[in-house]
Amino acid sequence: MMKLMNIVRKDVRILLSDKKMLAILILMPIILMTILGSGLSSSFQSGTDFEQFNIGIVREYDVLSPQEALESISLVEGIDTQDIDFNIDEVIFDEVLKSEDIEKLFVSSEYLSRDSALEALENGEISSVVIFPESFLKDTYINMLTPFKQKIKIEIIVDPNQNIKSQIVIAVFSGFENYLNHMITAKSLFTETVIKSGMGYEALENLDKVYEAFEDKFESDINISYSNFEAKKMVNSMEYYSIAMLSMFILFTGGQGGRMMLEEKNQYTYQRMSVSGISKWQIFFGKFITVLIIGIVQVGIMIAYTSIVLKVNWGNLINVVVITICALLAVAGMGGMISAITLKTGNFKVANLMENFIFQIMAFLGGSFVPVEMLPNIFSKISYFTINGLALKAYLLNMQGYSILEYRSLLGILLGITALFISIGIAIMNQEKRWKNAEHYTPADA
Amino acid sequence: MTNLLKIRNLRKSYGNINAVDGIDFDVREGEIFGLLGPNGAGKSTVISMISTLFKPDSGDVLYNDKSIVENNRFIQSDLGIVPQDIALYPTLSGLQNLKFWGRNYGLKGRELDEKILGVSKIIGIEERLKDRVDKYSGGMKRRLNIGVALLHDPKILIMDEPTVGIDPQSRNHILETVKDLNKKGMTIIYTSHYMEEVEFLCDRVSIMDDGKIIATGTVDELIEIVGSTFNVVLEFNIVEEELVQMLKGLENVQSITIDGDSLILNVKENGILKAVVDKLNGSKYHVVSMDVEKPNLETVFLYLTGKALRD
Ligand SMILES: Nc1ncnc2c1ncn2[C@@H]1O[C@H](COP(=O)(O)OP(=O)(O)OP(=O)(O)O)[C@@H](O)[C@H]1O
Numbered sequence: 024m025m026k027l028m029n030i031v032r033k034d035v036r037i038l039l040s041d042k043k044m045l046a047i048l049i050l051m052p053i054i055l056m057t058i059l060g061s062g063l064s065s066s067f068q069s070g071t072d073f074e075q076f077n078i079g080i081v082r083e084y085d086v087l088s089p090q091e092a093l094e095s096i097s098l099v100e101g102i103d104t105q106d107i108d109f110n111i112d113e114v115i116f117d118e119v120l121k122s123e124d125i126e127k128l129f130v131s132s133e134y135l136s137r138d139s140a141l142e143a144l145e146n147g148e149i150s151s152v153v154i155f156p157e158s159f160l161k162d163t164y165i166n167m168l169t170p171f172k173q174k175i176k177i178e179i180i181v182d183p184n185q186n187i188k189s190q191i192v193i194a195v196f197s198g199f200e201n202y203l204n205h206m207i208t209a210k211s212l213f214t215e216t217v218i219k220s221g222m223g224y225e226a227l228e229n230l231d232k233v234y235e236a237f238e239d240k241f242e243s244d245i246n247i248s249y250s251n252f253e254a255k256k257m258v259n260s261m262e263y264y265s266i267a268m269l270s271m272f273i274l275f276t277g278g279q280g281g282r283m284m285l286e287e288k289n290q291y292t293y294q295r296m297s298v299s300g301i302s303k304w305q306i307f308f309g310k311f312i313t314v315l316i317i318g319i320v321q322v323g324i325m326i327a328y329t330s331i332v333l334k335v336n337w338g339n340l341i342n343v344v345v346i347t348i349c350a351l352l353a354v355a356g357m358g359g360m361i362s363a364i365t366l367k368t369g370n371f372k373v374a375n376l377m378e379n380f381i382f383q384i385m386a387f388l389g390g391s392f393v394p395v396e397m398l399p400n401i402f403s404k405i406s407y408f409t410i411n412g413l414a415l416k417a418y419l420l421n422m423q424g425y426s427i428l429e430y431r432s433l434l435g436i437l438l439g440i441t442a443l444f445i446s447i448g449i450a451i452m453n454q455e456k457r458w459k460n461a462e463h464y465t466p467a468d469a
Numbered sequence: 470m471t472n473l474l475k476i477r478n479l480r481k482s483y484g485n486i487n488a489v490d491g492i493d494f495d496v497r498e499g500e501i502f503g504l505l506g507p508n509g510a511g512k513s514t515v516i517s518m519i520s521t522l523f524k525p526d527s528g529d530v531l532y533n534d535k536s537i538v539e540n541n542r543f544i545q546s547d548l549g550i551v552p553q554d555i556a557l558y559p560t561l562s563g564l565q566n567l568k569f570w571g572r573n574y575g576l577k578g579r580e581l582d583e584k585i586l587g588v589s590k591i592i593g594i595e596e597r598l599k600d601r602v603d604k605y606s607g608g609m610k611r612r613l614n615i616g617v618a619l620l621h622d623p624k625i626l627i628m629d630e631p632t633v634g635i636d637p638q639s640r641n642h643i644l645e646t647v648k649d650l651n652k653k654g655m656t657i658i659y660t661s662h663y664m665e666e667v668e669f670l671c672d673r674v675s676i677m678d679d680g681k682i683i684a685t686g687t688v689d690e691l692i693e694i695v696g697s698t699f700n701v702v703l704e705f706n707i708v709e710e711e712l713v714q715m716l717k718g719l720e721n722v723q724s725i726t727i728d729g730d731s732l733i734l735n736v737k738e739n740g741i742l743k744a745v746v747d748k749l750n751g752s753k754y755h756v757v758s759m760d761v762e763k764p765n766l767e768t769v770f771l772y773l774t775g776k777a778l779r780d
């Protein structure tokens with residue numbers, strides 16, 4: 024045990040002495056978080072293909088023509104309703120929602136009741152529900168055609184896990200506000216913005232701001248209220264990228280396990296340890312623990328930085344610690360496995376392959392570059408096979424205020440991955456006869 | 470003196486290379502035992518088996534009559550090993566390296582600090598202890614590489630070519646250190662392909678070539694093998710196979726080794742120059758210079774193998 028501690032202390036020292044590696048493990052993610060989060064990185068995100076999604080519409084009002092609508096409220100004379108050939112219901116359903124531009128974004132299907140729509144939302148069939156209230160049509164006509172003003176409420180219920188999609192839906196429907204108040208073209212400014220932006224992530228960020236700006240500009244009579252499903256917090260891009268970068272960069276810390284192991288072998292310290300009576304298990308678990316410790320330092324710094332400087336609220340801190348430990352165990356398990364493979368193969372190939380290829384793929388699949396919800400559905404399933412994807416989801420859910428019970432399965436998978444990787448590592452180390460590790464090099468003789 | 474280590478019919482091959490091909494020797498308590506041989510003779514492979522890094526294919530190594538092949542714990546804590554390749558952490562300081570390796574042998578606290586102080590005096594790097602090892606000179610790294618092996622006061626110190634590639638000053642320092650340690654009672658196994666080092670240091674020597682031990686004894690005993698023969702080094706204007714053939718027939722010439730523009734003639738009696746000059750009279754060959762070497766381990770190696778020890 025004392026020897027193991029000694030090895031770990033030495034390994035940590037060695038990693039800390041490598042300034043370049045420290046920069047990659049700690050400085051780089053911090054910089055990326057800041058840049059991506061502030062939406063400055065246009066080249067990184069723009070042009071991402073966007074997957075069309077489904078939303079549900081509920082009409083709680085009776086469909087009436089303007090004449091009927093106005094008649095039904097027996098309006099004061101003076102308004103010639105005969106001249107009006109303008110049907111707000113048609114505009115919304117046939118022009119706007121069926122427009123090509125909107126359909127690039129999402130397809131709306133109508134649900135007969137609020138409950139059936141919410142059920143579909145819960146099942147993940149749709150990512151938002153837009154509810155037009157009973158008085159919507161009537162009130163709109165009143166607002167449009169009479170001096171009276173009625174408060175109109177369009178209700179939007181979103182899935183908090185579908186952050187970006189929610190923002191789109193909110194942005195588009197808030198466009199109606201503008202439309203209904205100012206009678207500009209059916210294509211709202213918002214939709215245009217969304218389309219023109221090529222669906223870059225930062226454009227979506229901007230939408231949010233535009234939306235806010237509009238709210239200020241036009242004193243709204245139509246109040247679009249949005250809440251999300253279960254009233255959870257929405258995550259902004261700064262928060263998203265803080266989580267995404269953190270979950271990606273801990274992978275690289277895992278990769279260090281392999282690197283250190285091969286260095287030990289190449290600089291003959293592995294052999295020297297062997298002859299001094301240190302078992303290969305002490306060396307193996309030394310690497311595991313080292314990765315764990317470096318990971319804790321790394322995550323600690325990142326969370327501190329994002330909380331203090333970027334004002335990211337990570338949610339319940341105890342849960343953050345639990346998620347971090349589960350994720351780092353998986354990462355360290357992977358590090359141990361890579362180091363066992365590296366020792367066996369005797370070269371950096373595996374470690375390099377992991378770093379240059381597999382980590383990138385994992386980072387992508389796990390949603391560290393682009394939120395998986397923006398990708399085809401299959402990716403969202405694949406992300407469950409990546410350490411960073413699991414960690415990312417868990418951090419996100421915690422940030423949104425879910426209780427740990429709701430994502431315990433993610434943590435369970437992470438612990439399962441840990442067990443799997445360690446077992447593979449142990450199996451490989453077990454085959455490895457110590458005296459075969461000691462490669463001989465003919466000295467560079469004088 | 471008791472035999473601390475007994476090496477019995479030890480074998481190890483890499484594929485079809487018989488790196489160590491059935492060797493036997495004993496190391497006595499308190500002596501400096503030399504293993505002399507050219508590059509690739511198998512010295513490091515022997516050392517690796519004694520230090521329990523590799524298992525032999527067959528044969529045994531007995532330490533205090535217990536097989537370390539069966540249980541390597543018998544020897545590990547009594548053994549200090551200075552590997553041929555520098556085995557240190559380059560990005561850590563000398564002090565951090567010494568601390569790490571010391572703790573590996575169970576040293577701690579004040580005892581560890583004292584040992585480190587003592588060892589750094591012996592190897593003469595006290596002033597540079599706090600510097601990173603990758604900022605050390607080659608000689609300093611070599612010395613630290615030795616220092617690491619001394620921390621736990623080993624009974625046996627195995628040094629595998631500890632002076633390779635360093636300046637004469639560091640080299641002398643190391644040789645003196647080895648002598649001193651031995652005087653204090655440490656048993657030392659020293660491998661080298663420099664016969665001067667082995668002659669200077671070792672009580673007894675095994676000469677190794679091609680995986681086999683070809684002679685064992687004290688330096689004097691070994692030199693006696695060649696009896697009164699000595700080496701005559703003759704430099705010629707040109708050296709060709711024809712020349713070698715012409716000289717081979719000469720009386721008293723036991724072997725001829727080509728060494729660049731020179732031939733090394735191992736001869737029994739003096740007066741060879743006259744015989745050579747007579748023989749070459751009228752041919753295109755003539756002697757440019759001549760040198761006579763007293764018999765030494767080099768001569769012994771040449772005599773036994775027909776090859777020069779160093780290439
Ligand atoms: N890991 C290995 N794989 C294959 N062959 C090896 C290996 N290690 C050593 N050898 C071969 O075994 C033979 C003995 O090597 P060894 O290193 O023991 O010689 P040495 O006497 O220590 O030489 P040197 O003076 O150059 O250090 C050489 O032919 C070498 O090429």
Ligand SMILES: [Mg+2]
Nearest residue numbers: 512513553629
């Ligand atoms: Mg060697």
